[in-house]
Amino acid sequence: MAPTTKKTKTGGKARSALQDVVTREYTIHIHKRVHGSSFKKRAPKAVKSVIEFAQKAMGTTDVRVDPKLNQALWERGIKSPPHRIRVKLERKRNDEENAKEKLYTYASHIAVPAGGFKGLQTVVADTE
Numbered sequence: 001m002a003p004t005t006k007k008t009k010t011g012g013k014a015r016s017a018l019q020d021v022v023t024r025e026y027t028i029h030i031h032k033r034v035h036g037s038s039f040k041k042r043a044p045k046a047v048k049s050v051i052e053f054a055q056k057a058m059g060t061t062d063v064r065v066d067p068k069l070n071q072a073l074w075e076r077g078i079k080s081p082p083h084r085i086r087v088k089l090e091r092k093r094n095d096e097e098n099a100k101e102k103l104y105t106y107a108s109h110i111a112v113p114a115g116g117f118k119g120l121q122t123v124v125a126d127t128e
Contacts, residue, residue, distance in 0.1 A: 004084045009014055023090045023125040025110060028053050030073075031083040039079040046073045046081040058091045062104035069109040069123070084117050086110040088125065 033049035034042045047070060049061045054063045073081050113120075 014029075021091055021093060022058075023079050023088060024057070025085050025088050025123040025125055026053070026057065026084065027084055027120050027122075029084050030081050030115050034081060043078045043081045048089065049108060050085070054087075054089050058089050058105040060091060060101060060105045061101050062094070062101045064104060064106050066106065066108035072109045086112055086117070087121070114123055 005071070030046045030049065034045045037045050047065065049065045051065065052072070055061060056113045057072060069085075069087065072085060077080065086109070088110050090108070092106055093105055094101055094104050
């Protein structure tokens, strides 16, 4: 989970993690994460690796996968998930009353541009 407050080098409080509602676009290299897995476990491992990547990149333990992203990972079957996938990760506030975490990450699929993945960088997108 993301820390609630971050301290600067001088010792003062810089900002709250609740203000860190942000959206980023990443390219995840699925092929290297499922390499060596048995065929019948590759697509489930791809989904788990997207969740693990989102937890590390966004600093939240609660990651919710969009059905379209799940469908994109499974579209070629259990044996051959795509080598790379473009994902939009949105860190949002959790407004539920009994929520354990104050923030959660919503992972959704982005269609690949016609040129492919070459030259794509991580992009911080506008939240609205």
